[in-house]
Each structure stands twice: as structure tokens, then as C-alpha cells.
Amino acid sequence: MEIKVPEVGESVHEALLAKWFKKNGDVVQKDEPVCELETDKITLDVHAEASGTLSISVEEGATIKTGSVIGQISPLSAGSDTPPSSEPKAVTPPQEEQIKATVSSPAVRREMREGGIAPDSITGTGKGGRITLDDLFSRIEEHSRRPVEPRMEEDSTPSPSAVSVSAKPSAPELSPPAVTPVQEAEKSAPAAPPAASVPVTPVPPAPFPPQSPVAASVRTEAPPAYVSGREERVAMSPIRRRIAERLLAARQQTAMLTTFNEADLSHVKTLRENFREHFRQKYGTALGLMPFFVKACVAALKEFPAVNASIDGTDIVYHHFYDIGIAIGAEKGLVVPVLRNADQMKMYEIDQKIAELSDKIKTNRLAISDLEGGTFSISNGGVYGSMLSTPILNPPQSAVLGMHAIQDRPVVRDGQIVIRPMMYLALSYDHRIIDGREAVQFLKKVRDYIEAPEELLLEG
Numbered sequence: 001m002e003i004k005v006p007e008v009g010e011s012v013h014e015a016l017l018a019k020w021f022k023k024n025g026d027v028v029q030k031d032e033p034v035c036e037l038e039t040d041k042i043t044l045d046v047h048a049e050a051s052g053t054l055s056i057s058v059e060e061g062a063t064i065k066t067g068s069v070i071g072q073i074s075p076l077s078a079g080s081d082t083p084p085s086s087e088p089k090a091v092t093p094p095q096e097e098q099i100k101a102t103v104s105s106p107a108v109r110r111e112m113r114e115g116g117i118a119p120d121s122i123t124g125t126g127k128g129g130r131i132t133l134d135d136l137f138s139r140i141e142e143h144s145r146r147p148v149e150p151r152m153e154e155d156s157t158p159s160p161s162a163v164s165v166s167a168k169p170s171a172p173e174l175s176p177p178a179v180t181p182v183q184e185a186e187k188s189a190p191a192a193p194p195a196a197s198v199p200v201t202p203v204p205p206a207p208f209p210p211q212s213p214v215a216a217s218v219r220t221e222a223p224p225a226y227v228s229g230r231e232e233r234v235a236m237s238p239i240r241r242r243i244a245e246r247l248l249a250a251r252q253q254t255a256m257l258t259t260f261n262e263a264d265l266s267h268v269k270t271l272r273e274n275f276r277e278h279f280r281q282k283y284g285t286a287l288g289l290m291p292f293f294v295k296a297c298v299a300a301l302k303e304f305p306a307v308n309a310s311i312d313g314t315d316i317v318y319h320h321f322y323d324i325g326i327a328i329g330a331e332k333g334l335v336v337p338v339l340r341n342a343d344q345m346k347m348y349e350i351d352q353k354i355a356e357l358s359d360k361i362k363t364n365r366l367a368i369s370d371l372e373g374g375t376f377s378i379s380n381g382g383v384y385g386s387m388l389s390t391p392i393l394n395p396p397q398s399a400v401l402g403m404h405a406i407q408d409r410p411v412v413r414d415g416q417i418v419i420r421p422m423m424y425l426a427l428s429y430d431h432r433i434i435d436g437r438e439a440v441q442f443l444k445k446v447r448d449y450i451e452a453p454e455e456l457l458l459e460g
Helices: 093-102 106-115 133-145 176-188 213-221 238-253 266-283 290-303 347-362 436-451 454-458
Strands: 002-004 014-020 033-038 043-047 052-056 063-065 069-074 256-264 310-312 315-317 324-326 376-380 399-403 407-413 416-430
Touching: 014 238, 033 069, 256 436, 266 347, 266 416, 266 436, 290 324, 290 347, 290 376, 290 399, 290 436, 290 454, 399 436, 416 436
Parallel strands: 324 376, 376 399
Antiparallel strands: 002 069, 014 033, 014 063, 033 043, 052 069, 256 416, 310 315, 399 416, 407 416
16 A cells, blocks of 8 residues: 555645654554655644555655655555564574573573573583573683684584674684785785875865964864854755745735734633633633633724735725634744634633644644634734734734733722733734724724623623
8 A cells, every 4th residue: 555645735735754653664553643744834644544564665854746655555464463574583492492591691691692602611600500691701701712723624614602702802713814814915015105295185274374284284184173063954844934935925025013002911810710610620621811812802803804804916805704813833833723713602612722723733633724714813922931022914814913921010000009910912914904093993902802801701
């Protein structure tokens, strides 16, 4: 069965093979993820459509067209869960049983298996005549001191007991013919020229005069130590390239402007504290902060339809629906999935949908359809500690609301200085379609709904 790059959308024609979760020849189970693909919009996992042995035909880091074959899954043989191993066993079964019967520890058994040492070639000093690690090392040391026999006419093949398990064979064990040609070549070779006469490839002059010929030769052979590891060049992923293109287009093709305000979250904070446990028990989700802002933005968009509109050529398109994009930071980059018909959603439904979209992003299950068609966006930089920022537009949308960190600050209420949980709000908008007056009034309306959320709750 072939593994192909799936079709993920009409505008996506290629993908980067970012990672294989399995190695070539591994056994995979049906519906198990086998690789990760990155497009210019989403990251997704490719799952096995059947169980079998994986055969990889495209390596990681390659960019391939949609529909291309990147590997195959071969069915397993009947009654087998793993492919047969082609590696020969290091020790025959009878010898393995003999080793287990006479050796005292797994470490000694492993050394004897790897070195092919027969148990009867070592005298055990352990309990019941078992072979210990000291016995094995004594045998290896004794064998390494044994002189090489000058003649082996009767039987030129050494017995298994004569094989050493030492990782570095000692000099006496090397046969003379293997050494003599090298020694003769060294004697007959002409003397090497002095280091000063070795030609060096010309390089640009150093920024400072060399202190000695030796220092100059060192600089020409290798860069200074402080240069190593100071830089690393990595290709941009498709989704990062797409983000860069859209952000640059937003700056170049819109007349973006930002207005600011601040909101007192005392009432919202009290409502969340009073009803959080009720929401968790009844709906399986805590009452988050985002549902209040989604509801407040939808109510304000109904009063200022230009903020929910977009420009198409020389036309202004007014949207009579409210699909709110929620910016979510992912490992690969920022994505903005959309809450469809947010004006028809309850507070707990908004919480549940955002949690569902976040889980899709983490597990690479986000679809292109989850990202398309938003009319307005909300970005919460406060979760990262941002106190104030200017969010950038998400074309073709004409506005985006930026939320920030909640901080207790002194404010004046009824002539008194009091401490309240305050949040700075920022609205970036396209000045071609939204006037400054509309933008300021829209943001002020959002603030009013946040500071007195009872109206939002009464309207559902």
C-alpha cells in the first residue's frame, strides 16, 4: 500500500516532509501516525491505512507535490507481527546454554557472547565453579601476554577459545605479514617535506598582521576558535514562509493604524470566580476570559458594521455573519482558526470550541477549513505577559483586537484612588475602510461591555 501526500486544500500544492515517526523497515499499525507534513498553512500527520512493514522512499526535509508517493506499507507474513531478522546470532544455542549454566552474571555472559569465548577455556573461581568478571579479565590478560606461535602448519585455523574479547587487540596478536608491508612502505617512502614548504591555498589577508609564520599557517588552515558555532543557517518552514509573506503584505497593502484603550476587569473577574466551578461541573470546561471578549466584540461589530467588512478591489463587502478568528500560538508558528457564527454560540460553547481547536493544533489535526473565512480576529498576547502591543491585520479582514496582561493598577473611581485589575486593549484597523472615529467608538464599546458584562449574559 502506497503512502501519498494527501490533498489538504485547493490552494496547497506541495508540502515539506518534516519528520518520519518510524524508521525504514519498522512495523506500523493501522491508523498509527507515520510522518509529519508541513504546508504553508497547516501541519498535519499522515496515518497508516493498514498494518505492515514501512518502506521509506522520500527522506526528511524534502519538498514534494501533493499526491506524490513518499513510502509504502508491505503486509506482514501470516502469523507474524514483526519482520524476520536477517542478522545471524552471535552464539549457537548449545553454547548459549553452556554460558548461562557456568557464568555468574549477565555482564560476563554478554562479554563472552560478543567475543565468542567458550566457557571451558576459563577456570571459574566463583561459587560452585562459576565464572566471574575477574576470571574473564584474567583469561584475557593471560592470552594477551602469550607469544605468537611462529609456525601453524598442522592447523592454521585458531580455535574459538583463542579469540580475545578485548576491544583493542594487543600487538602480539597481529600476524607479521599484516605489518611488514606497511613498515617496508614507510622505509621506502621519501621523507616528507618540512611544514614550511607545504603549499597553502591563498586566503584574504587577515585584519591584523600575523605575529609569526606559524600563526599565519594556523589561521589559513582553520578559522579562529571564537568563530566556531556563532551562527547557524536553517531553512524557513513552509508555514513560517507563509506567515512572513502575509505579515509583509498586511504592512504593504493596508493603511494600518492602531488605537488604544483600557478596561477594568473587576466584574469579569468576579463572575469567573463565582461561576467557574458551576461551568466546570455542568459543561466540562472552566469559564475562561475569551468568551467575554468574543461576545463583546460581536455585540460591538453589530453596531459598527464597517469593522466587520472587507475590501474587494474597489468594493466594500459588508458581512452579515460573525466568524471570529482566535490567534493561537503553536510550535510551528501562529495560526488563527475561526469560530463559525460566534453570535449564535453560548459562553460555554465558545470555551469548548477554543479548547477543541487548540487540541487540533497540538495533534496536527487542524484542517484548512478551520482557518478560512474569518471576518474579525482577536489576539491575546497577555498569556505571554505582553503589557502593550500593536497587533497586525489578518487580510482580508479589516480589524484585529489585541488583549494584554491583566495588572492591578491604581485608578480613580468616584474621586478615590483604588486598585483594580486593568487590561490595555489595542485595535489595529485598515484606515481605508474604517475611520478613526468608528475605530475609537468600537473599542470604547468593547470596553463598556467588558466592564459591565451583565448585558452580554442577559442577551445570551
